[in-house]
Amino acid sequence: MQIRGFLAGMTLACAAAIVAPPSIGAQLGVQRERNAPSVYAITNAKIITVAGPAIDRGTVVVRNGIVTAVGATVAVPGDARVIDGNGLTVYPGLIDANSSLGLGGDAGAGAAAGGRGGRGAVGRGATPAQQATAAGAPNSLHPLGLQPELTAVDLLHPDAEAFAGPQSAGITAAQSAPATGIFRGLAAVVNLGGSSAQAMIVKAPVAEHIGFTPQRGGGYPNSLLGVFSALRQMLLDAQHYGAEQAAYAKNPRGLHRPEIDPSLDALQPALSRQMPVVMEASSEREIERALDLAKEFNLRVIIAGGDEADKVAARLKAENVPVLISLNFPRRPQASPDADPEPIRVLRARVEAPKLAGKLAQAGVKFAFEDGGMSNWADFLANAGRTSEGGLSADQTIRALTLSPAEILGVSDRLGTIEAGKIANLTVTRGDLFTGRVTQVFVDGTPIEAHAPAAANGAGSLASGTWTITVTSDEGEKSVTLALQQVGDQLRGTIQGALGSSQISNGSIGANGELQFTASVTLAAGTEEARFTGTITGNVVRGTVAVVGHPQGTFIGTRPDAAQGGGRRGRPPQLPGGGWRVEGGGGIRDGRPLTQRWLLRRIGELI
Amino acid sequence: MQIRRTLAAGSLCVLPAFSLGAQLGSFNPPPGPQGTFAIRGGHIVTVTGADIPNGTVVISGGKITAVGANVQAPPNAQVIDAGGLMVYPGMIETGSSVGLSEIGQGAVATVDIQEVGSFNPNAQAFFGIDPHSAHVGVARVVGITTVVSRPTGGIMSGQAALINLAGDTPPKMAVVPRVALVIELPRSGFGGRGFARAAAQQGSPADASRTRQLQMDSLRSMLRDAEAYGKAQSAYAKDKTLPRPAHDVVLESMLPALGGQMPVIFPADRANDIRDAVTFAEEMHLKPIIMGGQEAPTVAAFLKQHSVPVIVTAVMHLPSREDDPYDINYTIPAKLAAAGVQFAISTGDRGSEIRTLPYNAGMAAANGLSKTDALKSVTLWPAQIFGVGDRMGSIDVGKMANIVVTTGDILEAKTDTKYLFIDGRPIPLDTKHTQLNAQFKDRP
């Protein structure tokens, strides 16, 4: 645990958010906790309550974690620490509708193979959430990845440093679910702050989570085919289990005691529609499949991701299914001169991504925004702002970041608006939410400075990009272009080139760069499914290719270095300040030199 | 349409009894002896000139000795009645490795297509080809009489052989035992040739470029060494006072290519790779043939300007990009023809499927190439590209008697072969497949 030492420099009268384990309290000697009063009043601020019209100039009063008053003419209590809100806007604390924030085991503990199925050991470099879920549920009768009883609550781990990024985007609370698996587990709504795991919990459990990415490791299910059947069989088993348990409870005499199965137990509320089920689905067909599965078992489903939800809008509306729209819009990959050009389908998806929310709004589909596995938190609000391209108004966007997720997650009685009596989660900005800057957030009534996030930790871009790959098989060497997009632990993309063109499936990426996906390839004998398994190290990917009936092949490939700019054959980009020559091996981006070699060359030109 | 069964009626060939043992290659019956034959009354497609709707072809001593509407059969000739049939020159498949690989998956002992190491200019297909490969028999009965069979892999793969599909030993098959050198240039963007083997544990894209650079340097230095070697050898031959240069089989093997007498096959499909190959060849004074040519239409002007021929193996390939038009590869030959680029059509198959060669040409004809050009692209043009255009590829007096007599258009799938001559020898139309058919078709 780390104490945020830099808070010592703060001048605003905000209490430092000291996230400290009890041991530090013991180190302080006498006091176990600090007894600083926690009453704040933000005055003279613009206030967007979401519960009513905007207040141009008003005051919000927070006491002991609850909003006690908000309005244009609210009195400031005598004991309050006053924050001058001149030039500031106060919003209800933003809610990330779907994430894995706040989950993590002991960092650096590595692969604790507790419970069954300890495969999928993760090492250093794994996110805390992935490490935690690698351990699995204790005493489960089902393998890792098919353990619906796993709960976010058991994995909660307050980590001020990990929260800094989301907080800089104004996020104060999130639905948090285990990061991997098919039945991923039970999510909780958590506040991104607090001194203990328990203090984080706002409501738990709120939903069961289902993902459709088959796991690495080779056991069943190792393909999307098996994923659906495994889900279906477990849900059927859960129905049967419920009937069995009910029959036994009614009259145990003479019946053999049915085995208790925590996994099937955990599915009962979902089957009875008491608990919603969040399903990860982005493309049109993925969403249709998720809705079909939900219909088959009468589940109350919420779609998460939803990139092509507009194509299914009518059905979503008719079946009353909300969508948690990912703000992790696809990014344009580095140009690679040897690579095949991107398909129009991919270009279109990138250009149209911001317009989705507006289309859903028009179609009357309920939605909220989620981070979608982004690693660059500056994207969260920037992309939320871009939804205006689809006709979404600022108010609608704000609602989708506040009250709508609260409603969808069943916590709108305590979060989502600024109203007296609700939890004091606030987001304070200088300027407009989408174009200004988040200055601070309040979480459970405790103010926390927001700082521009550090450079993206790179996890999101581990796999994303355009790779040029040579596949060596019993038919010789073939060149292909692999365009990948990483979303959380899932991989999507397209393969084009000497093996034909195909969308990849069953794609996943581990924290250490372990990569797996399948694609249809056409060899001389016919069209087969090739399973690519490999590792990404920096900008090189290498691994093996397995095609049923063929001896194993290998593949290796590269992605352009950021520094290479136009690459071997491309025309060097025209740069501001004109006339800088760019050669392979060193480059310029945004006018800022990246390598020393470049610097020397520049000096050489000046001389 | 009636199909007449291919029973060798009034046959010229005695069908030897074959054991149907499963060992490779008991299935290619040997050719009959050369003699004098007159194929009479057929519709002759000469390829070089106008068709002769009702004419006679005379074969003697392995050559075509007469062609025409009013040609008389010599008195001692065996006469073949070709009434109602078509007479074509044998087709030539230039993009395969026939005889070097029998069963690709699961029987590595039958695969001799790729030698170990990156630089094998002296690895000759001629010494790896199995004349008794069952692929030989089944391919020739559709009218493919001649193939260029090449090794693959590495950077210098070896030397291809131009062989007839008849003869029970390689010398008997060979028309040109060493017809072309094969060089597979490393490609930078895709990790360089053999990057998979060369890469260090922690690779980077810079490594890929570096590997390629090293490989290109090695290739250049090898060719330059060979050039120097050749110069020293011929200098010594004229002037024995010079120090006697040692012999080197590897360098020796590259001399014909460096002298421009032997062309060099460069497999290349992408536009950049095609350009690189041609540029490299010109730098090193080699005579390039592009093998593959999937993106050749986009560099057609360049190819024409540099007079580089292309063996198109991509006609039946799936489009490699999602947004490509569905017929992008079917139309390659038509585009090259329109641009004036010299080309031939090939299946690109290693061996067992080369019998689909005529249909590749047919598909090109269905997509913009004229029917006559389509036929040329599998007869005369491949012969010319490999320097044997004066010896085969058409029905002309003086050429090798590689002749196919068929029931219809040789590029059509329903067409059957009635008679086959290779090097002026009659070829029995029995193959492994006809034998198995005979054995099982009436099994109760």
Place this chain on the structure above:
Amino acid sequence: MRRLFLAATIASAATATAQQPATMKPGATLIKNATVLTVTKGKLENTDLLLQNGKIAQIGKNLTAPAGAQVIDATGKYVMPGIIDPHSHSMADAINEGSLSVTSMVRIDDVLNPTDVNIYRQLAGGVTSINVLHGSANTIGGQNAVVKLKWGRPVDEMIFKAAPPGIKFALGENVTQKNSQQAAQAQGRPLRYPATRMGQEEVLRDAFTRARDYKATWDDYNARIAKGEKNLVPPEHNLELDPLVEVLEGKRFVHAHSYRADEMLMLLNVAKEFGFTVKTLQHGLEGYKIASEISQAGTGLSSFADEWSYKVEAYDAIPYNVAILMHHGVVATVNSDSDERARRLNIDAAKMMRYGGLTEDEALKTITYNGAVQLGVQDHVGSIEIGKDADVVIWSGDPLSVYSSAETTFIDGEIFFDKKRDLTMRDQMAKERAALEAADRGRRATPVIP
């Protein structure tokens, strides 16, 4: 942003990828003066064909077009039924669940991808229906999907609803993983059972024995319910065994990938013992060696035209296979098992005339009517007869000629491929690409990664 290809509006008509023609949906189409290859009722010269309400409404000379009908002058052209490919792995996001030897619970239905551009390329080759099969990774694979290639439509509009369900079995080198055993052992991975052909029989026997017992459990339960017993908890549903019970009851077709004659015979005998008929042997390249046995079993066979020698079990394959089987009374077809070959099945059918002497109609049947029989949809498709679905293709010439190409492909009376329209689309696509690239680059906020 212009949406160039959406014919319909907001709702579900999916714009799959750029190569999606606004499907031309006339109420009726009159194709005039073509050579109509009915396949079952001979070749009709200078004949008109009326397609109406998705069906073949009339066949004859000098038909009158109903009001509003689209009229196509097909003088000099040929019309044949849409090609049916009985073995395809197109349009699936997963082909194999290879982790277990028996994966009968998985369903291709769950993973169909209607945006696979290969659908469009096959339409351009005159294919209208395909049998999307699970792969050959295991002895008992997954359930299939029979699909009409309605490019641009959502999946449930593509499912061929009249087709009875099927399941994929596989035997031979792929299943026993012969070609990857060495690599597996070198990497220390255990081999999956079965690793020899001996084990295949065991897997089948065991699976069907378990299915029989499972069926008995349910039969008992149903009997007790029928007798009025109350408070019974039903047995569990076992998704692995449910489809095998359907096989035992003759309600689900078995399509079995197999090469060697002896293992095909083994399968036919196991099936007989358990009381069902294998619907088709897939590839069955040595089927000619046991043609009578296959015929007696009532099993069909779907083969390649002339592929062979790519693996050891294909070394004895002969292109006469289909003809020999047909002459023994087996319903035989030619399939592709390849996105590439699927585009030119007409040429493969023509090869059957030289290899085995099939007549034109017999050759055409191998890619149309016989496939419909093998998939149980012969009452709906596979020939040009009044009342059947309007799945027809206009060809530039005789489809059995290499020089011919498909010009217009109809499914249920709608055009899903048209050569002229395709050319127009190319321009539109180029323009759309340019517009999208400009919009994409113009966006200042999109940084490049990493």
